[in-house]
Amino acid sequence: MAIHAFYNIQRINRILGVGIRALNATLRPASTLTQSRIIKGSNGENIIMSPINDISYPETLLHEFVWHDSESYSNHIALECGINGKKYTYAQAKDATSYIGRSLRNIGLKKGDVVALVAPNYPDTVLGCLGILSGELVVTTMNPLYTADEMSRQLLKAKAKAVITAAEIVSTVLNATRSCLPPETPVIVIDDKTGPIPEGSIPFDDLITRGKSLPLINPSITCDDVAVLPFSSGTTGLPKAVMLTHRNLVSNIMMAQASSKIFRPTTSEYQDVVPAILPYFHIYGMNGVVNSRLAFGVKLITIPKFVPQTYLDILENHKATSLFLVPPIMLFLSNSPLVKKQHLEHVYTIMSGAAPLSESDIEPIYKKFNIDPNVLKCRQGYGLTESSPVAFIEEGKKLSSIGHNIANCQARLVDVTTQQDVSTSGQTGELWIRGPHIMKGYLDDEAATKATVTKEGWLKTGDIAYFDEDFDFYITDRLKELxxxxxxxxxxxxxxxxxxxxxxxxxxxxxxxxxxxxxxxxxxxxxxxxxxxxxxxxxxxxxxxxxxxxxxxxxxxxxxxxxxxxxxxxxxxxxxxxxxx
Incomplete structure (x- = not known):
């Protein structure tokens, strides 16, 4: 396996006692394109394969996968709040999520029930999500900036049976739950030190305390069960609940890790430090950053909201090594007079996603601080909520490109007018992707699912793209209305x-x-x-x-x-x- 940080897949298999799934596509080389990456599919499609060999991934549940090797760095810090300093070691975090899951079941939730998680980025937000999963429940993440009306719509669509939130926004959450959910619905509140926990709600810390004395949950779900229900509008229309399974999320973490080949492994003497500024309710923040980095032993500094000086202080004081950003923060680093070279002194890689960046957006970082691009790699990724999310990664060589499709992710370009496959560099078409990371579908919306995912498993992204002579892809436009x-x-x-x-x-x-x-x-x-x-x-x-x-x-x-x-x-x-x- 081309991935040093995953150590040995056989070792993981022994630890988890689960099977290993490899992607075995029934494809044949196109007769006229034998030397290229374009392969003919069984229906004559021109399938563009990843330059990274297909990798294997463990058939396990997401929360189990996140903690798969935590015993190797049990005393390392897993999560630390960048504001109040609250922290959990890997051993404490793993145990806490188990206790949370037991407590949630103990208060009456049943296997498969949906719990809404609506809170800023705190260590307890992450533990809440993984705890929900360990209780064999499903989590729907929600933007903490939502109004009560917006929250109510998602609570109803997701059929939420309980809510985990934070004291800062609990009044809005209670307004939402009272308007649309039964009065006995449990509301669990993280103590973020911003105000009191309302009477009748459950303090989040109580879940951990009570769970210690509760029995373990006997496993009864599989990796093909739904784990999370983030909301996305897809290519058009109103927000829909995206059904992502444990398999989708675990495979995508492994696919992206195998394709990036840059992150440094955790050892007794070294640990990557990642400021978790991207919102955890967003699939990029959740699975693209937090879950994936926890699975490989990094130290995550959670940041509940972006405040320029606070963010820079965290970069400097915690000696951040890897940054995951969106374009507005990337532009802040490039242009703000507040940013000094010492803030990036220990950073060796920056990844941007969620919206496109151009080369002119990235180059000022190198010029401003006289940084060698070989020392600090800036790269761009591409993905969707429906693909768990990562689908493409650029390796820091063509800064305006989204790079190549990651391991196990197949791609096609389909001409919008003729619906014929594109196989010529420079020619545009709608980008379609396929792999084990593609969603199960939209909850209770078969029509939207069929319009987005073909019966052969191709996800229509709604983005117009082309590839160059090296099969690096470029997004040029959107069919989608988002x-x-x-x-x-x-x-x-x-x-x-x-x-x-x-x-x-x-x-x-x-x-x-x-x-x-x-x-x-x-x-x-x-x-x-x-x-x-x-x-x-x-x-x-x-x-x-x-x-x-x-x-x-x-x-x-x-x-x-x-x-x-x-x-x-x-x-x-x-x-x-x-x-x-």
């Missing part, structure tokens, strides 16, 4: 539905427009109701009261006589994007 604000997904359909509820609005359409700091921001086109004359501020304030700040209409409001649509009634967003203000 707006990406600071890496967060903003589905136009959600804002459009909200706008139509305004008494003075007859019809509305929302698009994303470029923004220097945020990547994109939402802009609304509104048709006013007959004899009504709402102002731009009326509309913007109406939305502001009901959504998280990144969904606000920062791009403004334009009043129009009609919304352009095609014959089937679909909004022609391309026309709105090219219309004059």
């Amino acid at each position: 707006i990406k604000v600071k890496g967060y997904q903003v589905p136009p359909a959600e804002l459009e539905a909200l706008l139509r509820s305004h008494p003075d609005v007859e019809e509305a359409a929302v698009i994303g427009i470029p923004h220097a700091r945020y990547g994109e921001v939402p802009k609304a086109f509104v048709v006013a109701s007959k004899n009504k004359k709402p102002t731009e501020d009326d509309i913007k304030n109406f939305v502001k009261e009901k959504v998280s700040d990144y969904k606000e209409l920062t791009g403004g409001v334009t009043f129009v006589n009609e919304i352009p649509k095609n014959a089937s009634g679909k909004i022609l967003r391309s026309k709105l994007k090219t219309s004059k203000p």
